[in-house]
Amino acid sequence: MPSGHFSPIPTLYCWVERIDPSSPHGHLPLTSFLPTSELCAWIRDEAMVGWGQAWRWQRAKDRPPLVEAGENAAITEAARVWDLVREKAQIHWAEGARDAWGSDLPVLPIAFASCAFEDDGERVLVVPAFLIITRGSTRFLVTSSIDSHDKPVFDTEVIDHQLPPAETLSIGPGAMCEEAWCGAVDEIIDALRNEEAGKVVMARDMTIISDSPFDQAALLEHLHQRYPQTWTFAVAGLIGATPEMLVSLHQGKLHSRVLAGSSKPEDADSLPLSLKDRSEHLFAVESVVAALLSVAQDVQAPARPDVLILPNIAHLSSDVYATFPQGSVLDAVAQLHPTAAVCGTPTDDALDLIHAYERTERERYSGPVGWIDGAGNGEFGIALRCGQLENNDRTLRIFAGCGIMPDSSSRSELEETQTKMRPLLEVLNL
Incomplete structure (x- = not known):
C-alpha cells in the first residue's frame, strides 16, 4: 500500500549497546528499571521490557481502517503501517554490540502491539524509547527516537516497585x-x-x-x-x-x-x-x-x-x-x-x-x-x-x-x- 495512505511515516532511529554485566542494569530484575506506567513488556524464558514512547500509532474504536475491506482489516492495517515504518528505520550499533547480537535475537526495530477482539475496536503499535532485551545472561539496551539528533538519555534510577495494600x-x-x-x-x-x-x-x-x-x-x-x-x-x-x-x-x-x-x-x-x-x-x-x-x-x-x-x-x-x-x-x-x-x-x-x-x-x-x-x-x-x-x-x-x-x-x-x-x-x- 502506498505510504501516502498513512502519512506521515517517520524515520525511526535506533541505537544499540550491550549492557555491562557488572553494572546494576546487567543483573538486577528488569522491572527495576521500569517506571510505574507507560511500559511495554513480553516476558517468559527470555524478556523484553520497554518504557517511554519513541513512536506510537493508534486507531480509535469505530474508526475505519485505511485498507481495503475484508476480514480483520484493522489488523491488516497495523501490519501495513509497520511495514512502512520498519523499511525506513536506521539502526546504529555501538562497538561490539552487533557481534554480540546473535541470530536468534529479533531484527530491529521492534514494536509492541495490541488489537481489540472486534475488528472495529482499538489497535495500537508502540516502539518504546528504551528497550532492554535479554538472551541468557546477556542484556542489550535499544534506545529509539524519530529525531536523529535527539537520542533519549537513559535514566539509571532503580525503582522499588510496590503493589497497593x-x-x-x-x-x-x-x-x-x-x-x-x-x-x-x-x-x-x-x-x-x-x-x-x-x-x-x-x-x-x-x-x-x-x-x-x-x-x-x-x-x-x-x-x-x-x-x-x-x-x-x-x-x-x-x-x-x-x-x-x-x-x-x-x-x-x-x-x-x-x-x-x-x-x-x-x-x-x-x-x-x-x-x-x-x-x-x-x-x-x-x-x-x-x-x-x-x-x-x-x-x-x-x-x-x-x-x-x-x-x-x-x-x-x-x-x-x-x-x-x-x-x-x-x-x-x-x-x-x-x-x-x-x-x-x-x-x-x-x-x-x-x-x-x-x-x-x-x-x-x-x-x-x-x-x-x-x-x-x-x-x-x-x-x-x-x-x-x-x-x-x-x-x-x-x-x-x-x-x-x-x-x-x-x-x-x-x-x-x-x-x-x-x-x-x-x-x-x-
Whole structure:
C-alpha cells in the first residue's frame, strides 16, 4: 500500500549497546528499571521490557481502517503501517554490540502491539524509547527516537516497585452481575441446543478500584513470578499473563498453541476423558488448522491434546506447526483471529450470539497482543488472564471467558471465569 495512505511515516532511529554485566542494569530484575506506567513488556524464558514512547500509532474504536475491506482489516492495517515504518528505520550499533547480537535475537526495530477482539475496536503499535532485551545472561539496551539528533538519555534510577495494600482496594461490578451473566449463558445453551452455533465463548468483567494509581511494573513482576509458564505482557495499559500463543513466526516457521477445555488442576488427569472438553478443544484446533490451510504449508496438528497444568487451572493444549511462506506475524494474526478458543464456531454465528447476550465490552481482552520485529517475525498471544487500566490507572478492569457448549452448566461456567480471574486477584491479595 502506498505510504501516502498513512502519512506521515517517520524515520525511526535506533541505537544499540550491550549492557555491562557488572553494572546494576546487567543483573538486577528488569522491572527495576521500569517506571510505574507507560511500559511495554513480553516476558517468559527470555524478556523484553520497554518504557517511554519513541513512536506510537493508534486507531480509535469505530474508526475505519485505511485498507481495503475484508476480514480483520484493522489488523491488516497495523501490519501495513509497520511495514512502512520498519523499511525506513536506521539502526546504529555501538562497538561490539552487533557481534554480540546473535541470530536468534529479533531484527530491529521492534514494536509492541495490541488489537481489540472486534475488528472495529482499538489497535495500537508502540516502539518504546528504551528497550532492554535479554538472551541468557546477556542484556542489550535499544534506545529509539524519530529525531536523529535527539537520542533519549537513559535514566539509571532503580525503582522499588510496590503493589497497593489490599485495604486500599475495592471490587466493583462489571457490565453484568453474576445472576444476569448466568441467565445469558442459559440463553446461549438453549441456542446451541437448537443448533444456532456449535460453541460460543462468553466473557465477563469486574473492576478493582485503587485509592492511588496502580504500579504497572509491580503487577508485571508479580504475575511473572507466579505464572512463569505463561507469557507475561504489558502494552498500552493492558497487563496480563496469557498461557495461549495465538501465533509465533520466526523465519517462516509458524507455531500456535491452542488451549480449550479446562478443569481444576487436581482434576487434570480426567480432563482428556471429558467429552465436552474434548469437543470444545477440537473446535478450537480445527479453527486454527482451517485458517492456516489456505495460506500456510505443512500444517501439522497433534491427534490428541496434551494437558497444561497451571497453578490455578488445567487446560487441554495442542501445538500446531506450519510453514508461513509470505507475510509478517501480523498477517498471520489477521488470518487466525478470532479462533474458536475465544469466539466460538462457526465464527459469524458465534459472534451473533455474543453480540446478543454478552453485554460486556471486551475492548482488547481476548484480542492479539505481542510484538513484531524489523523482519516481520514476532510473537502474539491471546490477551487472557489480564486487566485493562483505566481512570488514570486507578481502575483495573479484569476479564475472563469460557467456552459454552450444548451440555454446559451456567454455574460451572461462572466458577470457571472466577478461577480465570484469580491471577490478578491473587497478585493483589484479594
